[in-house]
Amino acid sequence: MTSLHVLHVDDEPDIRSIVQISLGLDPDCSVTSCGSGEEAIAAAAACQPDIILLDVMMPVMDGPATLAELKKNPSTANIPVVFMTARAQSREIAHLRSLGAAGVIAKPFDPMTLAQSMQQFLPGGGAHG
Amino acid sequence: MKPRPLIADAKAVRAERSSALLNGVQLPRLRRRDDVMSALIAGSPTAFWVIAVGGTTLTYINPAWTEITGHPIAAGDDVRRLHDAFHPEDAQLALRALAASSGGGADFECRILRPDRTTRWVRVRTFALGSTRIGGSLDDITAGKETNLHAQRRKDEFVATVSHELRTPLTSIAASLGLLLGDAAGKLPEPALGLLRIAHSSSQRLVRLISDVLDLEKIESDEVVYYLERVDVRMLVQNSVDAILDYAHSMNVRLRIDAEATAEVCADADRLVQVFTNLLSNAVKFSPAGQEVLVSIAHRGNGVRISVRDHGCGIPEDFKPHIFERFARAETKERSERRPKGTGLGLSIVHEIVTRLGGEVSFEDAPGGGAAFHVELPYMHLADRPMDAADRKDVA
Numbered sequence: 001m002t003s004l005h006v007l008h009v010d011d012e013p014d015i016r017s018i019v020q021i022s023l024g025l026d027p028d029c030s031v032t033s034c035g036s037g038e039e040a041i042a043a044a045a046a047c048q049p050d051i052i053l054l055d056v057m058m059p060v061m062d063g064p065a066t067l068a069e070l071k072k073n074p075s076t077a078n079i080p081v082v083f084m085t086a087r088a089q090s091r092e093i094a095h096l097r098s099l100g101a102a103g104v105i106a107k108p109f110d111p112m113t114l115a116q117s118m119q120q121f122l123p124g125g126g127a128h129g
Numbered sequence: 130m131k132p133r134p135l136i137a138d139a140k141a142v143r144a145e146r147s148s149a150l151l152n153g154v155q156l157p158r159l160r161r162r163d164d165v166m167s168a169l170i171a172g173s174p175t176a177f178w179v180i181a182v183g184g185t186t187l188t189y190i191n192p193a194w195t196e197i198t199g200h201p202i203a204a205g206d207d208v209r210r211l212h213d214a215f216h217p218e219d220a221q222l223a224l225r226a227l228a229a230s231s232g233g234g235a236d237f238e239c240r241i242l243r244p245d246r247t248t249r250w251v252r253v254r255t256f257a258l259g260s261t262r263i264g265g266s267l268d269d270i271t272a273g274k275e276t277n278l279h280a281q282r283r284k285d286e287f288v289a290t291v292s293h294e295l296r297t298p299l300t301s302i303a304a305s306l307g308l309l310l311g312d313a314a315g316k317l318p319e320p321a322l323g324l325l326r327i328a329h330s331s332s333q334r335l336v337r338l339i340s341d342v343l344d345l346e347k348i349e350s351d352e353v354v355y356y357l358e359r360v361d362v363r364m365l366v367q368n369s370v371d372a373i374l375d376y377a378h379s380m381n382v383r384l385r386i387d388a389e390a391t392a393e394v395c396a397d398a399d400r401l402v403q404v405f406t407n408l409l410s411n412a413v414k415f416s417p418a419g420q421e422v423l424v425s426i427a428h429r430g431n432g433v434r435i436s437v438r439d440h441g442c443g444i445p446e447d448f449k450p451h452i453f454e455r456f457a458r459a460e461t462k463e464r465s466e467r468r469p470k471g472t473g474l475g476l477s478i479v480h481e482i483v484t485r486l487g488g489e490v491s492f493e494d495a496p497g498g499g500a501a502f503h504v505e506l507p508y509m510h511l512a513d514r515p516m517d518a519a520d521r522k523d524v525a
Contacts, residue, residue: 014301021308090398090399108304109300110307
């Protein structure tokens with residue numbers, strides 16, 4: 001069975017713990033957590049996750065700025081990035097997608113289906129591995 | 130020395146005064162009322178000008194224009210030279226406002242670009258001076274405008290911070306409760322699950338309340354930018370129905386669209402979907418299980434009418450005058466356990482958005498029971514403008 005490695009980036013420790021538990025409900029899913037955009041850029045290059053779940057509003061380097069940096073590096077440019085945001089109106093979603101995001105998950109999210117939601121944003125819509 | 134006789138003194142004073150009156154420059158002019166007014170206007174910090182109706186040159190303009198705008202101009206100059214002062218980004222707006230009220234009555238704010246590349250905010254007004262002349266005035270409102278902008282920026286930052294600071298812990302609370310309810314931490318006894326359901330549904334309600342309060346606050350303070358574009362009403366209704374389908378299923382209520390036709394209106398798609406989903410979720414909430422909510426689209430006069438009809442308990446008479454007020458909630462006799470509590474802001478938001486889009490929202494008792502809400506929107510009223518996805522206009 002193939003596994004899904006998610007890099008989760010959020011400056012809120014509580015959200016990081018919840019996402020870890022939530023994605024941990026899927027036995028095929030493993031999570032690496034980061035608390036900032038800078039950490040995420042280094043971690044993405046080092047651990048080459050299958051997908052990155054990225055908070056939009058973060059201090060110093062926000063989600064869009066982190067995405068731009070990830071896109072600049074050839075080793076991380078093709079990793080799908082999914083944004084997580086409390087502002088998920090269609091216009092905001094369209095804007096985040098225009099920046100190169102694979103998708104957007106609204107906050108508050110359903111923790112019981114987060115792993116499934118992540119899979120639909122993988123190339124092929126769920127054929128991860 | 131022998132003092133001069135009093136009578137002689139009086140004569141001398143009169144003579145001096147008379148001489149001053151005759152030979153002076155300012156005093157003699159100011160004796161006439163028109164001259165007093167002219168002097169006041171010439172020294173006023175507000176710029177004033179006068180043109181003849183249909184005229185192409187300035188009959189009069191005071192020095193304040195040049196002081197405020199930095200663009201020298203004098204009586205006798207072409208009236209179009211006034212327009213040189215407008216900031217290029219505001220010039221179209223200013224000229225449209227002036228053209229729309231060629232007989233006077235314009236009143237707008239815009240920016241001036243001075244030759245030193247600094248900008249000033251000004252308020253421009255025009256007014257009829259009898260039937261043959263038009264007067265205009267221009268006030269420098271830069272100081273007040275900057276104070277307002279600063280206050281607005283601080284308020285925006287505050288709202289953004291509060292919004293983020295409230296939503297972040299709420300996301301953690303709602304997700305944690307969701308995980309416990311989903312047995313992520315092991316099977317819990319039924320009484321504990323019952324309490325968790327209450328906490329979970331309250332946290333969801335708080336999320337909705339925060340979103341609605343912030344949204345309404347933004348809409349009412351004219352901060353919301355409406356992205357006007359040509360939108361297909363039928364498609365937006367379908368999107369709205371899709372958005373609340375799960376909720377309708379959970380309430381065992383059917384949704385049906387009955388569209389005699391579709392229509393294009395000029396509106397903000399996201400905001401219209403917000404209007405329709407608010408009306409639909411209200412209708413579902415007040416529908417008895419097994420009933421149907423019907424959405425219809427019909428042409429009506431110069432616009433399109435979208436109606437949402439339910440078969441619920443209807444709107445109590447004493448609630449009708451307050452239905453669009455903030456935090457207004459009907460006290461119905463049959464309080465349903467299955468009905469989630471609303472925020473009491475949904476219909477206020479609907480009313481604000483529809484009004485600002487140039488439409489109207491109304492309601493009535495539906496024949497056979499239940500309530501019907503109607504949203505009427507004018508057809509494309511920007512039809513003379515080329516529209517595309519990037520087209521935007523602030524109608525707030």
